[in-house]
Amino acid sequence: MEAEDKPVLQFNLVNKIYGTTDKSAAGHKVLSDLSMTLYPGMVVGLLGQNGAGKSTLMRCALGIVDIDSGNINTLGESPESLSIEAKQRIGYVPQQPFGYEGFTIDKALELHRSFYSNWDIALEQDWLKRFDLDVTQAVQKLSVGQRQSLALIMAMAYRPSLLLLDEPVASLDPIARRQFMGDLFDLALDSGSAVLFSSHITSDLERVASHVALIKKGELVLFKEIDALREEVKLLSISDDTQLPSNYKILSQTGQTVLVDTQGNPEVIVGVQNEKSLNLEQLFMELHR
Numbered sequence: 001m002e003a004e005d006k007p008v009l010q011f012n013l014v015n016k017i018y019g020t021t022d023k024s025a026a027g028h029k030v031l032s033d034l035s036m037t038l039y040p041g042m043v044v045g046l047l048g049q050n051g052a053g054k055s056t057l058m059r060c061a062l063g064i065v066d067i068d069s070g071n072i073n074t075l076g077e078s079p080e081s082l083s084i085e086a087k088q089r090i091g092y093v094p095q096q097p098f099g100y101e102g103f104t105i106d107k108a109l110e111l112h113r114s115f116y117s118n119w120d121i122a123l124e125q126d127w128l129k130r131f132d133l134d135v136t137q138a139v140q141k142l143s144v145g146q147r148q149s150l151a152l153i154m155a156m157a158y159r160p161s162l163l164l165l166d167e168p169v170a171s172l173d174p175i176a177r178r179q180f181m182g183d184l185f186d187l188a189l190d191s192g193s194a195v196l197f198s199s200h201i202t203s204d205l206e207r208v209a210s211h212v213a214l215i216k217k218g219e220l221v222l223f224k225e226i227d228a229l230r231e232e233v234k235l236l237s238i239s240d241d242t243q244l245p246s247n248y249k250i251l252s253q254t255g256q257t258v259l260v261d262t263q264g265n266p267e268v269i270v271g272v273q274n275e276k277s278l279n280l281e282q283l284f285m286e287l288h289r
């Protein structure tokens with residue numbers, strides 16, 4: 001990220017409440033004061049339990065869902081009034097793609113391609129080969145994983161500046177998944193795109209993401225560079241009278257066991273009996289105890 005880079009996507013104290021059919025009942029708060037900024041070249045892995053608000057966050061960024069307060073800046077615009085130019089620079093793969101039933105893959109791609117002036121046909125061909133897709137096959141006869149592969153090609157072959165992928169690899173086999181995740185990172189670096197992808201596969205996320213965003217019940221609990229995670233997030237065993245520094249963020253606490261984000265302020269603390277670094281999966285488990 002260069003200092004002069006403009007944010008590609010910015011959430012500012014965003015709140016989202018889904019209404020209920022019962023007018024007297026309080027709505028269901030799904031995003032809570034959520035702030036986060038994505039710059040070009042960032043590949044942000046979004047992690048959270050089922051129902052944490054990941055899909056909602058992406059839908060809000062696209063203006064598919066309105067927010068209740070705060071603001072969002074998507075490619076310099078407000079999501080509810082995105083220009084055609086901005087839309088042409090966004091790639092989105094929802095959890096359940098998609099359309100193009102009745103088309104063969106090549107006809108579907110031909111139509112889809114016509115919407116994007118900067119479509120990279122070489123990239124498209126390369127990915128068709130990698131995903132082993134037969135372009136004469138009918139879209140409605142594709143397996144779930146094959147459909148997901150096609151949706152990814154359709155969202156990425158025009159090298160969007162912003163790529164939102166909702167569990168993009170959930171249905172891909174391990175080989176396709178590994179290749180795709182590598183490509184994703186290359187694409188972001190080559191094209192200066194910002195990528196926000198949700199996944200429950202923490203090992204994928206650790207391998208390709210530059211940053212991790214961890215959402216718990218609509219709150220952004222952690223947003224950090226992957227490389228800083230092991231250094232800065234620690235599981236501490238403390239004694240009763242341990243005073244943790246005020247610049248530490250307590251992420252969770254169970255009795256004498258505290259999960260902290262040192263926020264780059266490592267200190268020797270009196271009373272800490274044990275200190276442990278965690279991988280992403282361990283961190284996730286610890287946060288949801």
Ligand SMILES: Nc1ncnc2c1ncn2[C@@H]1O[C@H](COP(=O)(O)OP(=O)(O)OP(=O)(O)O)[C@@H](O)[C@H]1O
Binds near residue numbers: 030050055056057
């Ligand atoms: N259109 C809607 N109307 C009312 N509630 C909704 C709507 N869409 C989602 N929700 C609720 O909002 C919460 C967050 O849903 P969301 O789909 O954003 O979660 P998620 O983190 O993407 O989950 P998953 O990992 O299961 O895909 C859930 O409790 C869900 O039931």
